[in-house]
Amino acid sequence: MPKVRSIFLVEDDQDDLEFFITALRNIDDVWLSDVAVNGREAIEKLRFMPVLPSIIFVDYYMPIMNGLGFLKEKAKYPLIKNVPVVMLSSSFEKREEALRNGGKIFILKRHDENSLRAEVEQAVNMGL
Known part of the structure; x- marks a missing residue:
């Protein structure tokens, strides 16, 4: 029986949000x-949250608190600190910093639904 995975998405750009949701629709057992x-x-x-998500996808560049700030703040809370985070960014230059600060995987944002779906599916299925 496949394992159902829940995703929490942190994204400020409406177009990227819709693109991500569209990619998710084509992945089985993920919501x-x-x-x-x-x-x-x-x-x-x-x-x-009464039930934590299986995985968190976070955009690196956001107002108020960016993805790196999120990683650092999340580590302060015992109940959520162990939920794996996948960092999303349109800039590959932030990859090492994101991984060094607690991100498990780094995905370069591309506006190709098939590539995004494949990378999201791979991240979810890694059993983080």
Whole structure:
């Protein structure tokens, strides 16, 4: 029996959000549990969720609290600190910094649905 995975997405760009949701529709046994538009909102939502997501996808560049700030803040909360994070960015230059600070995987944003779907599916199926 396949394992159902819930995803929490932290993304401030509406076009990227819709693109991500479209890519998710074509992945079996995966569903989007919630969305936040910045790291601060994500921390507040995650702290009070009755059931945590299986994995969190976070955009690197966002207002209020960016992806790196989210990783650092998340580590302060015992209930959410172990939920794996996949960092999303349109710039490959932030990869090492994201991985060094707790990101498990780094995905370069591309506007190709098949590539995004494959990378998201691979991240989810890695059993993080």
